[in-house]
Amino acid sequence: MNSWHGGRLQRSQAAWVHARLSEPTLIDDLSWDSSDSVVLHVRTTDGDVIVKAGGPANHHIGREISAHVGWTAPLEATGHAARLLDSSADERVMVLAHLPGELVEGTDAEGHPSTYVQAGNLLRRLHDREQRTDAVYERRANERALAWLDGTHRVDRASAAHARGVLLADPAAPVTVVPTHGDWQPRNWLVDDGTVRVIDFGRFAFRPAASDLARLAAQQWRDDPTLEAAFFTGYGGDPRIPDRWRMDALREAIGTACWAFQVGDEAFEAQGHRMIAEALAAF
Structure with a gap:
C-alpha cells in the first residue's frame, strides 16, 4: 500500500x-x-x-x-x-x-568562471525569446519600491528620504522588456559534471534584460570581477543602460532590505542596507 x-x-x-x-x-x-x-x-x-x-x-x-x-x-x-x-x-x-546536479551556491563552481560563461549563455537564450516595449514598467517598478519604503523596515531615515527623492524624480520612460527569470544567481543554478542548469522560474516576468543581473552584481561579481567578465562572454555583451541600471540597483536594494527584515533574515537584510548605500552613492 x-x-x-x-x-x-x-x-x-x-x-x-x-x-x-x-x-x-x-x-x-x-x-x-x-x-x-x-x-x-x-x-x-x-x-x-x-x-x-x-x-x-x-x-x-x-x-x-x-x-x-x-x-x-x-x-x-x-x-x-x-x-x-x-x-x-x-x-x-x-x-x-x-x-541532475547540486546547487552551485556554496560549491567550488560558484567561484569558477566557466560557470558564469554558461549562465550568461543560458540567460541570453531566455532573453532572446521576445522583446516588447513597455510604457509603464518603470513607473510601476518605482511604485513598488516606494511601497516597500511605506511599509515596515529598518532603512535609516536619511537613506529612505534620499531614495524617495530619486524614485519620485525618475522620468520612468518606456523601456524594452524581455522574458526574465527574476532570481538569476547561483542558488538557482545546478551543476552536474561541469554542466550548468537553471531552476525556479517563480519570479518570471517581462522586465528589462539588465534586471536579471542585479543579484549577481550585488554578490558574486562584487567580490570577483572576473566572474562578471566571464558572464558577459557567455551572454554576448552587457545589456545594462547606465541610468536605468542605477534605478534597477536602487530598487533591488530597497526590496532586499525591506523583504529580508519582514521575514527575519538579518544577514540578507544587512546585504540590502549595503546595497542601498552603494546604490544611492551613484546619484
Whole structure:
C-alpha cells in the first residue's frame, strides 16, 4: 500500500499529486524556510520528479507555470531547464522533471568562471525569446519600491528620504522588456559534471534584460570581477543602460532590505542596507 502523505502540501494538493503520479514517495523537502512555496523531491515508478506548490497568497507558482508553458522550451529541449509534466493553477501546484546536479551556491563552481560563461549563455537564450516595449514598467517598478519604503523596515531615515527623492524624480520612460527569470544567481543554478542548469522560474516576468543581473552584481561579481567578465562572454555583451541600471540597483536594494527584515533574515537584510548605500552613492 502506498504511504504517500504529501509532506507539507495542503490536503487538496497532496490528493492532486497522488492522482497524477504513480506510487509517489517523498524523498526530500527542498523548500526554503523564508518562502511559502513547498518544493519536494518525489520518487515514482516512472522516475524522480519535483513537486512545487504554494499557499493561498502565493503568486510564484502561477508565474512559474507561465514561464514553462510559454518561454522555457529552448532550455528544456537541451536539458538546461526542467520539463513541466503537469500543473494546476487552481491548486497552485506543479510537477517538474527532476534535473541532475547540486546547487552551485556554496560549491567550488560558484567561484569558477566557466560557470558564469554558461549562465550568461543560458540567460541570453531566455532573453532572446521576445522583446516588447513597455510604457509603464518603470513607473510601476518605482511604485513598488516606494511601497516597500511605506511599509515596515529598518532603512535609516536619511537613506529612505534620499531614495524617495530619486524614485519620485525618475522620468520612468518606456523601456524594452524581455522574458526574465527574476532570481538569476547561483542558488538557482545546478551543476552536474561541469554542466550548468537553471531552476525556479517563480519570479518570471517581462522586465528589462539588465534586471536579471542585479543579484549577481550585488554578490558574486562584487567580490570577483572576473566572474562578471566571464558572464558577459557567455551572454554576448552587457545589456545594462547606465541610468536605468542605477534605478534597477536602487530598487533591488530597497526590496532586499525591506523583504529580508519582514521575514527575519538579518544577514540578507544587512546585504540590502549595503546595497542601498552603494546604490544611492551613484546619484
